[in-house]
């Protein structure tokens with residue numbers, strides 16, 4: 001895998017899967033634009049990359065802020081050059097409630113952070129890639145983007161939307177040097193799995209996951225990197241489940 005000097009833009013890169021992806025891409029030569037709302041942890045991601053000899057810079061970005069998505073990306077492009085690799089990863093778990101109890105503000109927030117922001121990031125990324133010889137995009141969906149999610153319909157709807165966006169864009173830009181794919185992680189050891197979800201996740205993992213363990217962010221990052229690399233050069237408009245086999249049965 002060689003991302004030598006390619007500029008990679010990652011949202012939600014201060015922790016979990018986004019951080020692991022940032023570290024992995026930098027390890028293979030990418031110049032990584034680390035973005036997140038969490039500045040302290042974002043700087044930590046940058047330090048981890050730099051300690052390993054890589055290149056990265058943190059930009060604060062709240063993907064709930066449409067104007068900031070554009071201005072942050074333009075700032076990063078001005079400083080480092082055109083974005084060739086993008087990982088639209090930032091996401092929230094949202095508020096658990098059955099459909100009839102979901103509040104409008106919770107629904108709207110979920111759609112903005114987990115779906116609309118992916119569209120808004122892609123719009124800027126694609127605009128840049130179209131003018132600079134193409135690129136490669138990976139969106140982070142979820143197994144909840146393939147199945148219903150009892151108690152968290154907004155999350156499931158947003159993640160289904162990410163798949164639709166991915167597949168549509170892949171069809172639009174296939175001849176223009178831009179590939180677009182998605183990754184659907186199963187349970188992955190990150191902060192998004194709150195303490196009070198832990199027991200439920202552990203129990204479900206024992207019953208539903210053939211490998212009987214939760215995934216590591218690095219295992220998801222490896223798949224993201226593969227999809228962004230030339231090693232997957234004919235893979236386009238699809239999603240890869242990284243779930244220890246959960247979706248298989």
Ligand SMILES: NC(=O)c1ccc[n+]([C@@H]2O[C@H](COP(=O)([O-])OP(=O)(O)OC[C@H]3O[C@@H](n4cnc5c(N)ncnc54)[C@H](O)[C@@H]3O)[C@@H](O)[C@H]2O)c1
Pocket residue numbers: 011012013014015016017018035036037038061062063064089090091092093113140141142143184185186187188189190191192193217
């Ligand atoms: N961990 C899992 O089990 C799992 C499973 C399926 C899908 N996912 C998806 O993976 C992605 C990454 O999540 P994670 O598991 O690494 O969790 P995480 O909580 O460790 O990382 C999410 C990151 O997104 C950032 N973020 C949250 N709101 C933001 C905003 N408004 N603007 C910018 N950044 C924001 C957080 O600060 C954090 O750094 C998410 O899209 C999540 O839905 C996670």
